[in-house]
Amino acid sequence: AQSVTQLDSHVSVSEGTPVLLRCNYSSSYSPSLFWYVQHPNKGLQLLLKYTSAATLVKGINGFEAEFKKSETSFHLTKPSAHMSDAAEYFCVVLGNSGNTGKLIFGQGTTLQVKP
Amino acid sequence: EAGVAQSPRYKIIEKRQSVAFWCNPISGHATLYWYQQILGQGPKLLIQFQNNGVVDDSQLPKDRFSAERLKGVDSTLKIQPAKLEDSAVYLCASAGWREETQYFGPGTRLLVL
Numbered sequence: 001a002q003s004v005t006q007l008d009s010h011v012s013v014s015e016g017t018p019v020l021l022r023c024n025y026s027s028s029y030s031p032s033l034f035w036y037v038q039h040p041n042k043g044l045q046l047l048l049k050y051t052s053a054a055t056l057v058k059g060i061n062g063f064e065a066e067f068k069k070s071e072t073s074f075h076l077t078k079p080s081a082h083m084s085d086a087a088e089y090f091c092v093v094l095g096n097s098g099n100t101g102k103l104i105f106g107q108g109t110t111l112q113v114k115p
Numbered sequence: 116e117a118g119v120a121q122s123p124r125y126k127i128i129e130k131r132q133s134v135a136f137w138c139n140p141i142s143g144h145a146t147l148y149w150y151q152q153i154l155g156q157g158p159k160l161l162i163q164f165q166n167n168g169v170v171d172d173s174q175l176p177k178d179r180f181s182a183e184r185l186k187g188v189d190s191t192l193k194i195q196p197a198k199l200e201d202s203a204v205y206l207c208a209s210a211g212w213r214e215e216t217q218y219f220g221p222g223t224r225l226l227v228l
Contacts, residue, residue, distance in 0.1 A: 044219040105157025
């Protein structure tokens with residue numbers, strides 16, 4: 001069965017410093033992986049997705065993630081944090097092989113950005 | 116392009132009452148999902164529709180939850196009777212035919228007292 005584990009429940013950074021949100025996955029086949037962001041009282045927004053093309057995936061708002069099969073990781077990074085990045089971030093794996101299927105979410109990482 | 120619409124945004128009910136949530140997916144999207152997000156957790160799939168047919172409802176508590184998508188467009192999720200542990204945000208998402216990316220609505224926040 002597919003699953004994801006987000007290694008930090010809470011990450012705090014200063015504005016202008018790098019962001020690293022860690023995610024490990026478990027999958028019996030080549031997974032489709034996503035990062036979603038959820039701002040307070042707003043819906044989930046897709047940041048980026050990996051679907052077995054390039055291992056370094058660039059997303060919106062300067063975020064990127066690298067798929068490392070040997071480490072079963074899909075960590076999310078950003079070179080310089082902005083106050084508006086404060087939100088809940090979810091690492092997600094597609095539950096079924098092939099096309100549409102359920103998304104399996106990690107527990108989430110709360111990103112705090114300090115001025 | 117209009118996004119996924121959900122209503123109401125907030126609902127407060129007492130336990131044992133009934134409640135219904137409505138979702139209108141992105142136009143043309145064949146697949147519709149309902150997720151439950153309990154505070155402090157990631158969303159969990161309740162039910163997946165492909166057009167008006169159910170693809171996966173294995174995690175839906177069928178003794179109290181029901182959902183329908185009669186015309187393959189909008190959908191209704193009902194809870195009857197509600198329990199305290201049903202307090203959560205109910206998220207609707209949709210995806211195009213054979214598309215992996217799901218687009219989420221703003222959610223309905225339910226509080227059961």
